[in-house]
Amino acid sequence: MGTLVSNISYWEKASLLNGFDFIIVGNGLIGSQIAIKLKKKYSLKKIGLLDRSPFSAGASTRNAGFACFGSITELMSDCKYSSESDVSELAEKRFKGISLLRSEFGDKNIGYKATGAWEIFTSRQEKDYENAFDNIHYYNKLLENVTGEKETYQAHSTSQFGFNDSGNGLLNKAEGQLDTGMLYSTIAKTVSELGIIPLYGLTISSYKENNTGVTIQTSEGYQLHCERLILATNAFTKNLLPSADIVPARGQILITKPFEKVPFKGTFHSESGYIYFRNVGDRILIGGGRNNFIKNEETHSIENSKEVTVFLENYLREFLLPGIPFKIDMQWSGIMAMGKQNKMPMVENISDRVFACVRMGGMGVSLGPVLAVEVCNLVSNS
Numbered sequence: 248m249g250t251l252v253s254n255i256s257y258w259e260k261a262s263l264l265n266g267f268d269f270i271i272v273g274n275g276l277i278g279s280q281i282a283i284k285l286k287k288k289y290s291l292k293k294i295g296l297l298d299r300s301p302f303s304a305g306a307s308t309r310n311a312g313f314a315c316f317g318s319i320t321e322l323m324s325d326c327k328y329s330s331e332s333d334v335s336e337l338a339e340k341r342f343k344g345i346s347l348l349r350s351e352f353g354d355k356n357i358g359y360k361a362t363g364a365w366e367i368f369t370s371r372q373e374k375d376y377e378n379a380f381d382n383i384h385y386y387n388k389l390l391e392n393v394t395g396e397k398e399t400y401q402a403h404s405t406s407q408f409g410f411n412d413s414g415n416g417l418l419n420k421a422e423g424q425l426d427t428g429m430l431y432s433t434i435a436k437t438v439s440e441l442g443i444i445p446l447y448g449l450t451i452s453s454y455k456e457n458n459t460g461v462t463i464q465t466s467e468g469y470q471l472h473c474e475r476l477i478l479a480t481n482a483f484t485k486n487l488l489p490s491a492d493i494v495p496a497r498g499q500i501l502i503t504k505p506f507e508k509v510p511f512k513g514t515f516h517s518e519s520g521y522i523y524f525r526n527v528g529d530r531i532l533i534g535g536g537r538n539n540f541i542k543n544e545e546t547h548s549i550e551n552s553k554e555v556t557v558f559l560e561n562y563l564r565e566f567l568l569p570g571i572p573f574k575i576d577m578q579w580s581g582i583m584a585m586g587k588q589n590k591m592p593m594v595e596n597i598s599d600r601v602f603a604c605v606r607m608g609g610m611g612v613s614l615g616p617v618l619a620v621e622v623c624n625l626v627s628n629s
């Protein structure tokens with residue numbers, strides 16, 4: 248984007264663009280919670296929260312609202328790439344994060360429902376089910392200290408849901424669902440009440456450190472100055488940190504029109520978390536499926552993919568709603584951040600003045616509260 252501002256006023260320079268102690272880039276769930284934690288810790292500091300969009304334009308307002316920390320097949324898949332201790336530490340951060348979201352903001356303000364979450368297996372996935380079933384004891388032991396439950400995962404029949412071709416499921420009672428819009432609005436309200444300064448509609452194109460702090464250049468032609476800069480730009484970080492191990496991953500969601508009587512209620516996933524579905528009131532929401540189109544979906548483009556739409560519609564028709572007429576009301580996509588080598592979130596000081604909290608994977612909703620504290624500690628110790 249070209250420069251839109253060719254000159255600035257004295258007032259803008261004196262009060263609006265300078266004097267920031269902290270600027271956080273990225274008004275998603277992660278950046279906004281970092282801003283809140285910093286303001287609560289340093290109430291007199293001038294803190295700005297910057298985003299290119301009026302609200303988040305990545306994943307935080309476009310996700311499925313699963314309050315989850317990992318199904319058995321997801322954890323098994325993570326264990327292929329990461330150590331057992333990293334996998335259980337990440338599950339613990341997610342589990343604690345869900346508890347903190349609930350206690351800090353209140354269940355009714357974030358639409359939290361303790362539905363539990365089911366992992367579903369079709370008859371074609373019988374081998375996967377047997378493999379997961381054989382590992383129940385191992386993962387229950389691994390997470391016993393995390394959830395405080397002896398049996399975080401339990402095997403149950405899924406016949407009550409009326410899905411086609413599924414009899415086997417694993418229930419995680421400690422997971423649930425929330426209302427993504429309510430969660431985001433509630434956090435945004437706290438940001439505003441604390442006096443964090445909104446810097447929305449600005450795209451950071453580069454930054455430079457000097458003796459006095461960090462100067463940020465925006466595509467709109469503004470320069471801002473802060474003492475410390477925190478990047479919470481998730482999938483969009485590589486322009487600013489070219490060597491970061493971050494791969495974009497587009498996720499897509501469809502939601503039906505309301506049913507007179509919703510065919511099933513609850514929170515469900517399948518295929519190591521690549522497919523997920525739930526009720527939203529009287530509607531059914533389904534998302535994912537990118538594992539079938541993995542290269543195409545490694546993109547920053549927020550367009551919907553025709554192939555994924557067809558795949559998800561077929562999944563609804565053939566498996567979830569057999570013989571039940573439905574109409575798709577809306578569809579959208581959002582962009583997640585994965586790592587090629589490293590699957591863990593990246594929480595680092597890039598220098599004494601610049602910090603990054605990015606690469607949230609497919610379950611970033613739960614990570615915000617815990618990672619925000621980690622960033623606060625990094626900043627305090629620098």
Ligand SMILES: Cc1cc2nc3c(=O)[nH]c(=O)nc-3n(C[C@H](O)[C@H](O)[C@H](O)COP(=O)(O)OP(=O)(O)OC[C@H]3O[C@@H](n4cnc5c(N)ncnc54)[C@H](O)[C@@H]3O)c2cc1C
Pocket residue numbers: 272273274275276277278297298299300302303304305306307308309310311312313314315449450451452479480481482483484497498499500534580581582583604605606607608609610611612613
């Ligand atoms: C379809 C889908 C479904 C999902 N479902 C779930 C789920 O059910 N449960 C779950 O836990 N997680 C889910 N996730 C993942 C979760 O939404 C993310 O992990 C989480 O929202 C990441 O938050 P964030 O703040 O790090 O990133 P984002 O929400 O992407 O925020 C990054 C922000 O940075 C801004 N930005 C980037 N670059 C710049 C720049 N140069 N200048 C200015 N601003 C910039 C962007 O505009 C954006 O607002 C899902 C994701 C998708 C896409």
